[in-house]
Amino acid sequence: MLDELDRTIIEILIDDARISLKELSQKVGLSSPSVSERLRRLEEKKVIRSFTVDIDPVALGYSLTAIVRVRPLPGMLHIVERLIKETPEITECDKVTGDDCFIGKLQFRTMEQLDTILDRLAEKAETNTSIVKSSPVKRRLPPLS
Amino acid sequence: MLDELDRTIIEILIDDARISLKELSQKVGLSSPSVSERLRRLEEKKVIRSFTVDIDPVALGYSLTAIVRVRPLPGMLHIVERLIKETPEITECDKVTGDDCFIGKLQFRTMEQLDTILDRLAEKAETNTSIVKSSPVKRRLPPLS
DNA sequence: ATCCATGCTTGACGAACTTGACCGAACGAT
DNA sequence: ATCGTTCGGTCAAGTTCGTCAAGCATGGAT
Known part of the structure; x- marks a missing residue:
């Protein structure tokens, strides 16, 4: 799905998304219209989300920063989910398997x-x-290969 | 520390970091050298990390995706921390208070x-x-205000 | 009242981007 | 085997963009 050049492009962009097309194309060894394309x-393809x-x-x-595990009280699941979404200080939240729901x-x-x-x-969880x-591990990508 | 214009600039860049200076400056109502500066x-100031x-x-x-809580066995803390760092599939990891260490x-x-x-x-934790x-909550920023 | 610092605008020039025309390799169908 | 198509690439042009230098307005300190 991704070839070696795509991976190189992505790795460069992770470091500096505002690099000029020209410089980027020189680094990967293609012309700038090719890289643009x-x-x-x-x-x-949504490989690059944004x-x-x-x-x-x-x-x-x-x-x-804190990490919060949330187990809604019986019948409160949807209310709790809405409350989480509406709390802007919660900057990411996953719904997971196991005792903790969020x-x-x-x-x-x-x-x-x-x-x-x-x-x-x-009051609800x-x-x-x-x-x-x-x-210890700042946000990074798993191996691109 | 940040004024209203800075916040606007940041909000626009979160959506599209490759926007041209010109367009960005039009959106915030400044000239492009000002926005560039x-x-x-x-x-x-490291407000923008990258x-x-x-x-x-x-x-x-x-x-x-999984979320893993890790409690090292006695004496294993540093070895476990190294192992976590060296596992590329672990794409982020925090050291926290409480029973779980990571x-x-x-x-x-x-x-x-x-x-x-x-x-x-x-073997170690x-x-x-x-x-x-x-x-339910994709990565987002807390309120900029 | 004046000076200086800060942050802005303007205009010009060089650099970068986009577009369209063209080329060649890979591949499937005849 | 050959033809035709598709895909991804280059090149060159016209256009757009970014940067730099100069100058102006505002506001605080002396």
């Missing part, structure tokens, strides 16, 4: 803010919260 | 592959694995 196809920017939450004042990541500024958010959840102390 | 400063590309793991063949996300292609990876961990069924 490959990019178009990669977007079309070009985006990685913002440091700390720079926005969110200096703390596992989410929460960005916050103060312990008081964390407390407020968890209190709102606690059992929660289990772990504060993030460090991130 | 603001971008430079946002990068300098311009990057969002790749669909499914397009790379990783159709399954919580990581794992991308994989087949259950067999998951089994192999967990077996390697099991207790693990607890949840398969991701869906993602």
Whole structure:
């Protein structure tokens, strides 16, 4: 589905999505219209979901992160799911197998803010919260091969 | 620290990091050298960590995701941390407070592959694995304000 | 009141992007 | 085997874009 050139292009773009077509094409050894066309196809095939920017939450004042496991009380599943979606400080959340129904990541500024958010959840779910102390593995891609 | 214009710029870039300076400057109502300078400063201040590309793991063949909680056996903490870092299928991992020491996300292609990876961990840690069924909240930023 | 720093605009020039015409390799059908 | 089609590539043009230098307005400090 992806050839070696596509993978090289992607690896370069992960590092710098605003690189010029010209420079990118020189790095991969193709002409710029070719690379442009490959990019178009990669977007079309949804291999590239989007070009985006990685913002440091700390720079926005969110200096703390927690991981919250959420187990809705009986009958509360959909209400809890909506509440999670409507809590903007929850910056990602997965629905998973096992005792915990949801596992989410929460960005916050103060312990008081964390407390407020968890209190709102606690009316409808059992929660289990772990504060993030460090991130040994920063977001990365699995092997492209 | 960030004014309204910076936030607008960031919001636009989150959607499309490859937008031209010209178009971006029209959207925010400034000239392009001004926007260029603001971008430079946002990068300098590390508010913008990087311009990057969002790749669909499914397009790379990783159709399954799990969240793994890891509790190293006594004395194994550093070995386990190294093992996690050296497992490329673990695409992010945080060190947290609480009983679990690490919580990581794992991308994989087949259950067999998951089994192999967990077996390697099991020699040095207790693990607890949840398969991701869906993602009610896709990665997003907390409020910029 | 003046000076300076900051952040903006403008205009010009060089650089990069897009488009269309063309080429060649791979491959299926006749 | 050959023809025709498709796919992915190059090249060259016209157009658009980014960067740089110069200059102007605002606002705070002396």
